[in-house]
Amino acid sequence: MLFDIEVNGKTIKARRGDTLLMALERNGIKVPTLCHMKDLLPSGACRMCVVEVEGRQGLIPACSHPVEEWMRVRTHSPRVVKARKTNTELLLSNHHDDCLYCERNGNCELQKFAEDLNVRERRFYGKKNKYKTDPSSASLLRDPAKCILCGRCIRVCEEIQKITALDFIGRGNKVQVGPAFNKGMNLSSCINCGQCVMVCPTGALAEKQYPAKLQDALHNPTVKTVIQCSPTLSVTLAEEFGLRPGKDIEGVMYAALRKLGFDFVFDTSFSADLLITEQATEFYNRLKSGTALPMFSSCCPAWIKYAEQTHPNLLANISACKSPQQMLGALISNHLAPGAGIKADDIYSVSAMPCIAKKFESQREEMTHKGITDVDLVLTTRELARLIRLNGIDIQQVEPELSDQPYQSRSSAGKMLAVSGGLTEAFIRTLHFVITGKETSDLKIQELRSTKGRKEYFVKIGEYKLGFAVVNGIGNIEPLVAEIKKGRTDIHYIEVMACEGGCVGGGGQPIHPENDNVKARAKSIYELDEKESNRFAHQNASLQDVYRAFLKQPGSDISLTHLYTTYEEREVMK
């Protein structure tokens, strides 16, 4: 039901049941927020969204106050602006003013408040805390000294991801955010999904960076540098350079990477095709023998860590296939290097991912041989963009190029791994071929393209009636696991992606607190699939060459040696 309220002297329509903030936003009136998170209950803690309501003595937080008929609101009166400015000044009073040296310099909500509210002098001096950074996690760097205690990381971890690795510790002016016992993140139940980084307004949470090594490798003539780019990268990187969100700049990206000095530039979509081909065979074998079903997907490293620490009894059900990143890493070490006459030690293998958990994955013991990692360095989308800027490359002036042989071609199926449900769609296409020997004509499975937390799809392939489930965001997995433990048997394959929306919504993606570009990226992936000539992973021409020359066939001994892995139970502070 709609009714009128007066805001800043004008009448606007408001809906019963909405908060004041929702009513204002719906009418295009912007009120700054800090602790507010879309789709979660308001906490009303930060007081940045306060407004003046006639007849009320105090200022009212718009985020947590229901909109009512009698209201006459002023959103930017002198009193309101002064309150917001004082709030900001108080937040700044004990803040470490090392903005120039901060990861989030230029993209910081606190900085923006100070700028928008015209804070030009320091009115309050608070005692600066002496918290140390926590570098213990392979993926995440936590710097509590920069934290302004908005609580968004805690909420995303607890209420959306349902991991609860973080909480407020202590009280009063000694409060800080940290994991249990304020120990290192590496001992906590953190799954490295990085969603906390995505919501952090300041530089208190960021990806762990290993910067110096790469520039050295790029300029060392004896080192052959190799980079692989996640299927997600090409539809995301454009945003970092002010282009339209979702714009596909695949060729330009490869050209830019060559300009950076990489000797080989590959697309991880190639090994996504490889993963799908191997996994479809693995699944078909399980299906025939009726063992270890349902099979869980294995390409999300955050999900793998979650399973290891929470559901050790399900580890046998997880596909033994390595993730596309690690598969390509293994191929580069064991197929490309010997083929090109390069010593494995002379290769510096880099990957660019929309993910920070991939950093952790690349350092897992199972992913190394004699102490040498298959993938030496993982960059997030953000880091890659920074690297391109650092080297003075103007992305708008670069002519598109192809990625390198021998892993040049890809199908759009491999590309689909970027979105939640995309892996399952691509998987079904190849599985259909593996089971029936024929290609499916059903190339658009609408059930798997929704934004729901859990998607299910049932289909008959050959003689098998199969059920597929997609877990879109790790916070949605527990109900499904409970159903399976209770004896549900109609689901045979389960795709789990820890981040909502899949990798396009990953924790290594560009941080724009105000625009949600996840949908635009996903749309671009689906459009790409529509236009692509090869939409089947197993038809990838380069992949077929690699099978002929090296791997022989899916599930061969060579495949098993290089492309498969194991998981083990992990003790963490749950």
Place this chain on the structure above:
Amino acid sequence: MQATLDEIISRYKAGSREALLPLLQDIQIEYGYLNEEAILKVGQHIKLPSSKVYGIATFYDQFRFVQKGRFHIKVCRGTSCHMHGSSGILREVERVLNIKEGNTTRDGRFSLEAVSCMGACGSAPVINVNGEFKTAISIPDIALIIDHYKNTI
């Protein structure tokens, strides 16, 4: 005989979050502090992540995370004691024991806690050692008091 951790925990229903504070209190009464094992076990019992249990426990001043010493010294930092110079008293105790407030000496003999008010405002400043009040003390008294307990079995 001291109740084991599991015994204390089993007094409360599994999965009941409202048991959190009583449980932590019971454990502290029995052991004098909350250690990691206790927090992890409490979390498992009432189905609350350990980060939350620790977060809540650290919110309340009453919970300790370091084992108490053989002699537990409370220094009153209430209004009346403050007016009579208790900040200097606290600093002196910290200096003599060479520990910060909230900690325990390495030999486990002394632990130090600053508290808000012990209801002996008329005799300010006061400290309390294992329940025994020392009233209207001055800074030079501190070393003597601590010496006394150093030699007490």
